[in-house]
Amino acid sequence: MKNNETLYLKIAKIIEDQIHHETLVMGDKLPSVRSAQKLYNVSLNTIKQAYLELESRSLIESRPKTGYYVSKSALRSMALPTIANINHFESKNTPEDLIDKVFGTISKSDVTQFALGIPGSNFLPIAKLNKGIMNAVRIRSDAGTAYEPVQGTEELRRAIAKWALVMERKITEDDLVITSGAMSAIYNALMATTSPGDSVAVESPAYFGILQAIKMLGLKAVEIPTHPLYGLDLDALKKVMPEIAACCFVSNFNNPMGFQMPDENKRELVRMITAYNIPLIEDDIYGNLYFGAERPKPCKFYDEAGLVLWIGSVSKTLAPGYRVGWIAPGKFKDKIIRQKLVQTVCNSSLYSDVITDFLEHGRYDHHLRTFRNKLYSNYLQINRAVESYFPDSTKISQPKGGFMLWLELDERISTTDLHHTALAQKINFAPGRIFSQHNQYNNCMRLTYALEWNERVENDLKKLGRLAKNSI
Incomplete structure (x- = not known):
């Protein structure tokens, strides 16, 4: 240090x-x-x-x-959420219908969106991106209709590598493969590192998209308990290492808990996977959205064996709908490229050009500073609102970045039922049940604070808190 x-x-x-x-x-x-x-x-x-x-x-x-x-x-008047005691023998029933309800309001402007993990339009440099699209169309002789290389344009890969300052030049454009967003990268990483029937270690609670991808590929998720501040329980992970084929973790500002793994834990995690020769799929899409003095390092920084598949995206910081993500797959690079060729052939060359231009000339660092300041201000606002309006027994996470807040309510409250009631009042949040394959987190919820903070948002949080109180 x-x-x-x-x-x-x-x-x-x-x-x-x-x-x-x-x-x-x-x-x-x-x-x-x-x-x-x-x-x-x-x-x-x-x-x-x-x-x-x-x-x-x-x-x-x-x-x-x-x-x-x-x-x-x-x-803090409210305690941190408890560490789950995961019962692997409980019935598995990932609630796809509940996930569908959460996403079903994605285009409805009359619904206050505390549920979706995407930034509000007021956080995004839309005018600059629009200008970038017009420039890309004008400059390109094919107007963006031609295929780009399967690995992704060299210009975009070089721009991403240049902006990956946290890696201290350990990543070059040759190490990266451009993907259709982070979920495509995760899906491809799972395909490249596992076979049907294999077990994959995930955090618990885990992002439901990862759980769904594991299920669709015929894999088994092994949930590892997490601490609300420090993340993964490495001792619990070590016990299951002999029986898993891969790990899939969000080490920085985890979704949904918001924790940041300490550097020493990341080093130990990489040491463990290297000793067991087990690949680690690291979803680091929130890494640039830190509240502290500097960006936290990913596990990939400590990887010498090429076992960490490091994933990033602009979906949380610049343009969710552009679907531009990337992966540094280490020793699995050739396999990832072959899979992409079969699945999508290539990405949109037009959007690749726009993101390249923004990274090179759009003052990305300035945009991120402004974005982080807004997020931190919103975090303080939502934290205050939860303490003011929700039941006194509510437990609340303490994220150091990202834009997710995890709440643990009274055990008598079903947030699945609460979601149904809240949605009728045009308020959407993510019930805790969707963040596990097991029947747990039924009294928890995830709230997103990456939205424009205004009187309507404040009032809807007050309504949601009142509904929670009435559920006890």
Whole structure:
């Protein structure tokens, strides 16, 4: 670890301890950045990183032109969700009909969408993307009608590799294959690393799209319990390693829990899969949406054996409907390319050009900073609303990035029934039951906060909280 990283984390820990011991209480103002610089005898950048780290943990908040203050969420009134005790002998019945209901309102503008894992249009640089489409059509002699290479255009792969700064030049354009979004990459990765009847380790709760892909390929999902802050239980995973063919995890800002695996856990996970020669499919589509000082590294960063298949996409940050994703498949690259040739031949060359142009000339870093600031502001808003409007017994996750919030309600509440009632009032959320193949998480829900925060959203959260209270 670099010295400045050690310093900013040490300073953040000192302030965090002061908050937990109530030396600093809610509403207290912290020293200004310059005052803190003199107090700790460090650089301005180190103090800024420390404060950003504390902000990412919702311990402090910045107020324009006045400084940093201990936030209300620093003194959480609601506990973290419990770690599931997974019963693998329970009946398996993935509720496809419930998933269909959740997605059935995707085009309905009169429904408040807390359910879908896509950013609202106000988060997206639509004007710049439209300009990019017009430029691509004008520049291309074929107007985008020709096939592009199966692996994807070299220009797009090079642009993605260039922007993958977190990999510290460990990824080049030759390592990448362009896919039709992240789910296509996950599906292809599962096909390349397993055979029908094999078992695949997944987090629990797990993104329902991954569970559906595993089922459709004739595979078996083995759910591994997770901690709401630190993620995967590595000891539980180790016990099942001899019986699984692959792992499929979301290590950074997991969907639906929102946790971020610590770096040391990622290193240990890669060490484990290397020892057992088991491939890891790593869905890292939320990695750029961090609240802290820097982007967390993926497991792929620690991979020396080519066993980690690293997946990314612009669906969560730029253009969900363009379906532009990618995979760095390591030793499985040739197999992935052959599969893609049979399945889709290639991607849309027009959209590839638009994304390439945006990465090169659209100030992607500026867009991401603005996006992250909006997401963090929304996270604080939805956290406050849940604490204000939902039952006092509600347990709430504490994401460090992404745009998912996981709630665990009173055991007497069925969020499947609650979903039916809420949908009748034009409110959509994702019931917890769809995030497991087993009959569990029935009193949980996932809320998305990547939507424009306005009075209607606030009021609908208040309605949803009232419906939850009435269900007890």
